[in-house]
Amino acid sequence: MAMFAGRTARLVVSNDDEMPLDLMLEPWGDVHRILPEETCVVVTHSSAGDGSWPGTRLGDEPFQVGHRRDSVTLWVNGHCFHLCDRKGNEIDPYVYGGCPAQSPTT
Template sequence: MEMFAGRTARLVVSNDDEMPLELMLEPWGDVHRILPKETCVVITHSSAEDGSWPGTQLGDEPFQVDHRRNSVTVWANGHCFHLSDRRGNEIDPYIYGGCPAQNPAT
């Protein structure tokens, strides 16, 4: 069994507003709504042996965030992503092959 040898990055996204916040996750184009006063954690994994984050426009960074009124776009520069709450409970489990959270033997 081969263990995951890359790095994992987490980005906390909170909605302190009274209206839902649209969270767009790129480059997958998936949308999640963060309800008022809710917090979620975007988790991505770099599978690169050296732990680098491919695809980033700002250097070797795991995330790029673009904020607009009522929405936020998170570019996760790993090879997959998933969402959890602050306690680590999965939110809207996604099935993306090769994501260590769903398949630790990648």
């Protein structure tokens, strides 16, 4: 990961159920399926000089979460997001939103 002057936020989402859980990531409309007993870390970045998060009305909330029985909707209020496991290994190599904190992939 490249050096980054903005803020980074992480949210851990775990599936403690016996059925898969759909993780809907907005505003991109991406869906990631979290299998039973699996954990996913959603990482987002804000490059705003004042440290605010551009997608939120309050300015200090990197995430908003909605939950239903078989899914979680996560509004990511940074400029981008990427998914990793607890050890930091990427789950999906595609970065949504042109992440300013990551080096371009070759």
